[in-house]
Structure formats: C-alpha cells, structure tokens
Amino acid sequence: xxxxxxxxxxxxxxxxxxxxxxxxxVTAALFAVGLYLAFFxxxxxxxxxxxxxxxxxxxxxxxLGMMCWTVMSIAALGTLVWRHPLADVALKAATPIGxxxxxxxxxxxxxxxxxxxxxxxxxxxxxxxxxxxFLMYLxxxxxWRAVDDPSRAGRAAAILTLVGAVxxxxxxxxxxxxNTLHQPASVIRLGGPTIHPTILxxxxxxxxxxxxxxxxxxxxxxxxxxxxRRVRTLRLMQAEAA
Amino acid sequence: MALGPxxxxxxxxxxxxxxxxxxxxxxxxxxxxxxxxxLADLEASGVRRRSDASRQAAQ
Numbered sequence: 001x002x003x004x005x006x007x008x009x010x011x012x013x014x015x016x017x018x019x020x021x022x023x024x025x026v027t028a029a030l031f032a033v034g035l036y037l038a039f040f041x042x043x044x045x046x047x048x049x050x051x052x053x054x055x056x057x058x059x060x061x062x063x064l065g066m067m068c069w070t071v072m073s074i075a076a077l078g079t080l081v082w083r084h085p086l087a088d089v090a091l092k093a094a095t096p097i098g099x100x101x102x103x104x105x106x107x108x109x110x111x112x113x114x115x116x117x118x119x120x121x122x123x124x125x126x127x128x129x130x131x132x133x134f135l136m137y138l139x140x141x142x143x144w145r146a147v148d149d150p151s152r153a154g155r156a157a158a159i160l161t162l163v164g165a166v167x168x169x170x171x172x173x174x175x176x177x178x179n180t181l182h183q184p185a186s187v188i189r190l191g192g193p194t195i196h197p198t199i200l201x202x203x204x205x206x207x208x209x210x211x212x213x214x215x216x217x218x219x220x221x222x223x224x225x226x227x228x229r230r231v232r233t234l235r236l237m238q239a240e241a242a
Numbered sequence: 243m244a245l246g247p248x249x250x251x252x253x254x255x256x257x258x259x260x261x262x263x264x265x266x267x268x269x270x271x272x273x274x275x276x277x278x279x280x281l282a283d284l285e286a287s288g289v290r291r292r293s294d295a296s297r298q299a300a301q
Binding site for chain 2: 039040044049050051053054057058061096097100103104107108111112114115213217220221223224227228230231233234235237238241
C-alpha cells in the first residue's frame with residue numbers, strides 16, 4: 001500500500017487500525033524499559049545529582065514539540081501545494097498534541113531550572129523561542145475552532161504553520177547564536193554527544209518511546225478527525241433532506 | 243532509588259508529564275467513542291453515506 005492509497009480516508013482508517021494495534025504495545029513496552037533505565041540504571045549526574053532524571057522527559061518533549069511542528073509544516077505543504085485529502089486532517093490532529101508536548105517541555109524545564117539555575121524561568125533566547133512556539137500552537141487551536149468550514153480553516157492554518165516554521169531553526173540554534181542560560185546542544189551536535197553512555201542510553205530509549213507515543217496519538221487523532229468530518233457531512237445531508 | 247534533596251521537583255515534573263499524557267490518551271479515546279456514537283445515531287435515523295464499509299473499518 002503506497003501513500004497514494006492512504007489518501008483515501010477509508011483505506012487510511014483500515015490501515016491505521018492495524019497500525020495502532022502494533023504501536024500501542026510497543027510504545028508501552030518502550031516506556032517501561034525507558035523508565036526502568038531512567039530510575040534504576042542511570043547514575044546521578046556528578047554536578048546535578050538526581051535532577052538529571054528530569055532530562056529524560058524534558059528533552060524528548062522538547063524534541064517532539066519541534067518534530068510535531070515539522071510534521072505540521074509538511075502537512076501544510078500537503079494542503080497548499082499537493083492538496084492531499086488527509087493533509088489538513090494531519091495538521092489539525094497534530095496541533096493539540098504538539099501543544100501538550102511543548103507544555104511538558106516548558107514545565108519540566110522550569111522544574112529542572114529552579115534547583116539548578118535558582119529560577120523557574122528566565123527570558124533567554126531558548127526558553128523564549130519555545131514559549132513562542134507554545135503560544136503559536138494555542139493560536140492554531142483557536143484558529144481551527146474559529147472557522148466552521150474545515151477546508152477554509154485548513155488553508156489558513158497551513159499558512160500560519162509555515163510562517164511559524166521560521167521559529168524552528170531559531171529554537172535549535174538559539175543557544176549558539178545568543179548567550180543563554182540554557183546549555184548548548186549536547187546530543188545532536190558536531191563531534192557527537194557529550195553525555196555519558198549510561199545516561200545517553202535511557203535518554204535515547206525515552207526519546208524513541210515519546211516519538212512512538214506521538215505517532216500513536218497522532219494517528220488516533222487523525223482517525224477521529226476523519227470521523228468528525230463524516231459526522232459533519234451526514235448532518236449537512238440530513239439538513240438538506242429536511 | 244534516592245531522588246535527593248530536589249525530589250519534589252523531579253516528582254512534579256514526572257507527575258505533570260504523566261497527567262498531560264493521560265489527558266491526551268483520554269481525549270483520543272473519548273473523542274473516538276463520541277464520533278462513532280454520533281455516526282451510528284445518524285445512520286440509524288436513515289442518513290447514510292455511499293459506503294458503510296469505511297465505518298466498519300474504523301471500529
């Protein structure tokens with residue numbers, strides 16, 4: 001089955017049903033392994049002590065907040081350029097999930113910042129650019145709710161999403177371009193990760209678990225959005241027949 | 243597993259993350275049931291799409 005076949009919502013529903021049956025247990029198992037490694041195998045950091053364990057949710061959530069916007073940007077191109085039938089479904093379904101993971105990133109970061117930096121929040125470039133991304137997620141959710149017609153809302157959301165994509169490299173490179181309290185990149189960087197393998201392995205397992213959780217939630221939310229549009233179509237047919 | 247003097251911050255971060263993830267899971271499950279129920283009600287009232295096969299696939 002190719003991507004063209006999945007453009008058919010009915011085929012997507014059938015395919016995604018089988019996909020979810022595999023994704024749910026694999027995601028749960030990865031979280032179990034990741035949390036075990038995080039709490040029972042990974043050592044305390046020599047400077048940060050046990051608070052380094054906050055990294056195992058903060059970093060995956062930050063990664064997902066940005067990855068979700070990247071997925072939404074591709075979906076936005078699908079809406080505006082290729083007019084793929086499921087593109088704005090994917091865009092709409094991803095928005096609240098991305099907002100939730102960005103919120104987790106900000107909250108976990110502030111819980112990490114208070115004991116390590118002495119403050120919950122600082123207006124440095126990294127934190128501020130992530131907060132802007134969170135506010136843009138909320139703006140997109142409001143936009144979807146403000147416009148009744150899904151195709152009109154989809155086009156407007158696609159444009160806003162592509163404009164917001166400018167923020168992604170700003171978030172990524174903010175720690176290099178400006179003097180920030182937030183530490184520079186320590187996983188995805190030239191020269192390789194600077195984290196010890198005993199801490200890096202749990203982190204990578206948790207990143208994979210969070211990523212599969214995102215895929216599971218996104219596919220499920222897309223299915224719900226397809227069903228919601230069917231309900232809308234049937235209600236319109238009912239109203240026309242009355 | 244000792245979480246040290248900053249245990250409250252670690253527990254708060256994990257608890258909030260678990261709550262948000264749980265809320266997302268509840269949202270997709272409840273929303274799916276609501277849409278399926280509404281579709282069933284509409285079809286029971288005589289409004290039908292061209293194909294019912296797609297609905298079966300979604301179940």
